[in-house]
Amino acid sequence: MIPVPGFEDQRVAILGLGRSGLSAARALREGGAIPVCWDDNPAARDKAEAEGFAVADLSKPHALDGMATLVVSPGIPHLFPAPNPVVAHAWAAGVPVDNDIGLFFRALANSGWEEFDMLPRVVAVTGSNGKSTTSALLHHILKSSGRESQLAGNIGRGVLDIDPPGDGGVVVLELSSYQTDLARALTPDVAVFTNLSPDHLDRHGGYGGYFAAKRRLFAEGGPDRAVIGVDEDPGCFLANQLSEGPTDDRVIRISSGQKPHGPGWQVVARKGFLTEWRKGRQLAAIDLRPVRGLPGAHNHQNACAAYAAARALTVAPRQIETAFHSFQGLPHRSERVAESGGVSYVNDSKATNVDSAAKALLAFRNIRWICGGLQKEGGLEGLRDGLANVTKAYVIGRDAAGFALQLPDTETEVCTDMATAVSRAMAEARPGDTVLLAPAAASFDQYDNFEQRGIDFATRVRAALGQS
Template sequence: MIPIRHLAGKEVALFGLGGSGLVTARALEAGGARVDVWDDNEASVAAAEEQGLAAIDLRDVDMTRYAALVVAPGVPLTHPTPHWSVVRAQEAGIPVIGDVELFVNEREAVCPEAPFVAITGTNGKSTTTALISHVLKECGMDVQMGGNIGRPVLDLEGFSEDRVYVVEVSSYQIDLAPSLAPDIGVMMNLSPDHLDRHGSMENYASIKERLVKAARLAVVGVDDEFSAAIAQRRAESGEPIELISCHEPVEFGVYAADGKVIEVFDEEQVVVADLSSSNTLRGSHNGQNASAAVAVCAALGLELDEIAGALAKFPGLAHRLKLVAEAGKVLFVNDSKATNAEAAAHALAAFDRIYWIAGGRPKAGGISSLKAYFPKIVKAYLIGEAAEEFEQELSGSVEAHKFGSLDMAVEAAARDAARDKSKEAVVLLSPACASFDQFKSFEVRGDAFESAAVAAAQMLNGEGAR
């Protein structure tokens, strides 16, 4: 844990008692602050009290007594309307911040030399964060990874100038971290997301831009209009920038083409790695992820051959295009994190003979945007609330069947894939839907797929042995 000592002796209000909220409260207390906590959920308040935290209804207290209000990332600041706790803090004239802001200020106070890499973007930020951390660890560096990727940022080990902090940061967290200024800031890409929280695409993009605008070195993707504009503004400012792309060569930086990751420096191009045979970094989107990792790790002093060797050992990120089982030529790939069509498109683009398991609670727009990938789909196995809708959208293009459970869909897809005469057939879970109709989360859905995939692979291997 990182004790927040720069607020020692002060009173702090905290709203939001999920996992990161509880960690934040303990970090503040460990640093010597007095913390009052609250949540709209009575059970969360009771659980916090059982852990010894001081719970007080922030609607009934004089907010001017506090040095700050710390809120969970999900607490709205502006849209659709500000949360009541935010309104009370603003009326009292105290700052509203999040755990990333506490992390940033504590680092500045006690160890500003601790290397700090922050990664954001609409898609790919988790894989990129994990990939950067993996490469640095493989090359012998002391790495702490956290933030939006799962481990709360204040739950990381204490600051040291010999320890690298690799932190995934969401737009919500950036909005609550006005002092955010990493050594290296990475912007992967931008597409419409969380607009109910930010009001417009322009506002969403401007919040994301703060991360790279304040960074010592900015690593920015140029494959979409908004990110390209951010890169141009950064370049015009004269501050250091590296460009990344998975669609075209860049003037300076790193790009991916034909499965290769290529660094451009002083007009010279060097092939850093060949990902064409990788099972964990397939697809052009992973080319962008790998390009970002190369740019960051090279900036932190690693040699290109070291980086290439570490990339080859990347095990993949759970539930994100991860190979989880094999049976001869049949691969079972878990992409449960693909909860919308745009995310599923990356998976469909990565393979040629696909036995596609899709469905769940549908998102707006369905799968109409995936028509270009329908020729890659041999057969579709549809589950959940979206099964009927998806069957209609696939009609006339892809043979599709509905199943009452994920297990049944996996077994049917496995048997069909085993009869495929091509060199490789892929049973792919990339649902293009939320999980909540059948599963608690995409992680639970992915775990269920992995169990079914292992059983199906054993079944196929056993039948092959006979």
């Protein structure tokens, strides 16, 4: 646990008692604060009370009187589409609003650090797609090279639940826009921006607000090094803003598909090869094609991001290459769940938007594509390039027929449910085909989350193959 100092004998309000809220309450109490907790869910309140925390309805008048700060869980809106009433009350009462990420950065350094030969470092990874894989891959690289590393934030443990890092230890954080938008302190040593595509737009008041939430990690965080994906305009803009000139190696530009150019520090992946460039010279190269845990151009971009962050932490290229080959990938992200009769079965349930699904479609050939669900804004136009690899689409979801109508040039079958889609795709698959779940839609019309959807797919495939 990372104790949170600075609130000794002061009352601190905690709104939302999920993983981040409860860990914040524990860390604040460990630091000497008096947490006062609230959640609309009675079961969550009961759990907090069982741990000895005071519980009080923070929405009532004057409930925030005397509070030193209000700590808000990431799922609770604090501005768009409308602020939670408790947050609005905090504004009116002059109570600062923060989240567990802000508390973490305030609390991380401790008095024992002066005894260390090498100070601990924090790497924070954000972006629309690939941040989980990038974070997990970087953590794997560090562990494989003998470095102390902890994975936390949106993946792994809650940020305040981790152990205080030791001499030269690294904390790798995956941070969502919900987390970076509100945190009052953001001071990573290395910050990574993978890419940007439309997502969570209602929560941020539009695309510009979404980018602004991501940008805070760099503009307000002031990292020593920034790793920036420059395959889209937002990344190019951000890299330009952070750089003082062409040779400024505080910015490492990464790309999947572009040729390296200029004297700056660059890590690029083209035609299956990752190369590192600095001052116009190639320093290292890695063949990514045999790396089974990182299939496709989108994962090659993730490899570039993790490679660049690891190099910023002085990990040698050959150590990184060795770690690439032992990386198994993450569940529900281009996860190979089975192979049989020359057919591969891949679970990419995390492809909840069009951009991530399009990248999955470009990673494979002869695809039997299971898609559909709760569709997000913008339609399916962004899938156009990847559809050339689709042999047939098997559409699930409550509005499966409407989804299928948006694929006029692709053979489709309206299946509605996963059981039917898996059965039909497996019956029609031929050697060389890939049965791919990459929904291009959220899961909430039929599942609690994308993980549950991916598990359903994998379970049905394995059962049909007699592997359950």
